[in-house]
Amino acid sequence: MRVRVRWMAVLRERMGEAVTVVELPDGARVRDLRAYLEERRPDLRRYWERVRWAWEDAYIDRDDEPLRDGEVLYAIPPVSGGL
Amino acid sequence: MPFRRSAEAYDLYLTEEALSLDDVFERLRMAEVGGIALFVGTVRCFAEGQTVEGLHYESHTHLALNELERIVQTALHRWPVRRLAVHHRLGDLGVGDVAVIVGAAAAHRGPAFEACRYVIDALKQTVPIWKKEYFSTGYRWVADPAEGSMTGSGDE
Numbered sequence: 001m002r003v004r005v006r007w008m009a010v011l012r013e014r015m016g017e018a019v020t021v022v023e024l025p026d027g028a029r030v031r032d033l034r035a036y037l038e039e040r041r042p043d044l045r046r047y048w049e050r051v052r053w054a055w056e057d058a059y060i061d062r063d064d065e066p067l068r069d070g071e072v073l074y075a076i077p078p079v080s081g082g083l
Numbered sequence: 084m085p086f087r088r089s090a091e092a093y094d095l096y097l098t099e100e101a102l103s104l105d106d107v108f109e110r111l112r113m114a115e116v117g118g119i120a121l122f123v124g125t126v127r128c129f130a131e132g133q134t135v136e137g138l139h140y141e142s143h144t145h146l147a148l149n150e151l152e153r154i155v156q157t158a159l160h161r162w163p164v165r166r167l168a169v170h171h172r173l174g175d176l177g178v179g180d181v182a183v184i185v186g187a188a189a190a191h192r193g194p195a196f197e198a199c200r201y202v203i204d205a206l207k208q209t210v211p212i213w214k215k216e217y218f219s220t221g222y223r224w225v226a227d228p229a230e231g232s233m234t235g236s237g238d239e
Contacts, residue, residue: 009213080225081212083124
């Protein structure tokens with residue numbers, strides 16, 4: 001399956017692009033996406049420890065949430081809104 | 084491209100235009116209300132021992148409005164407040180500019196203060212808005228995990 005990952009804020013700069021298409025085995029879950037990134041970009045380990053995943057309209061709370069082919073996921077680094 | 088979500092009990096607004104205290108105040112003023120607490124976050128001229136030259140706020144707006152809605156719903160259940168407003172600035176800001184306004188209107192001052200405090204604190208925890216600080220020497224993303232110990236330490 002393929003998912004599109006949209007990188008937000010500092011992660012977009014670290015990745016050097018706004019969107020990355022990631023190929024994962026069918027049946028992959030959020031934790032598999034994380035494992036893929038840890039292996040692919042070990043230099044960004046601190047980000048993978050802290051990143052939250054989201055859809056367009058909600059945070060994904062479960063690490064075992066199944067991914068769907070073609071869906072868009074948002075990679076949310078630690079937030080810093082407000083004053 | 085401002086984004087607004089309004090209902091009887093709240094008004095949520097994300098915009099690249101200047102925020103207006105008068106606008107927030109007028110949205111909260113009503114006959115049943117006897118106390119309005121307003122919190123205003125402004126751009127400070129220093130951070131991490133350096134002089135701040137400006138800021139940039141970025142957001143995942145759809146998710147941010149949903150998270151803000153969740154936060155104000157929680158506050159509305161927890162305190163007897165009549166209406167809440169959260170206006171947050173996006174894009175480029177200069178020193179002294181208003182970055183965020185949180186307002187809480189209630190019959191009495193206690194719940195207004197408490198709900199206002201709760202909303203600004205919760206906003207900083209979960210709402211997907213990011214702050215980039217510009218210095219003469221470069222910039223940094225606040226709460227950048229690569230900076231380690233600086234992350235999540237109270238007021239940035």
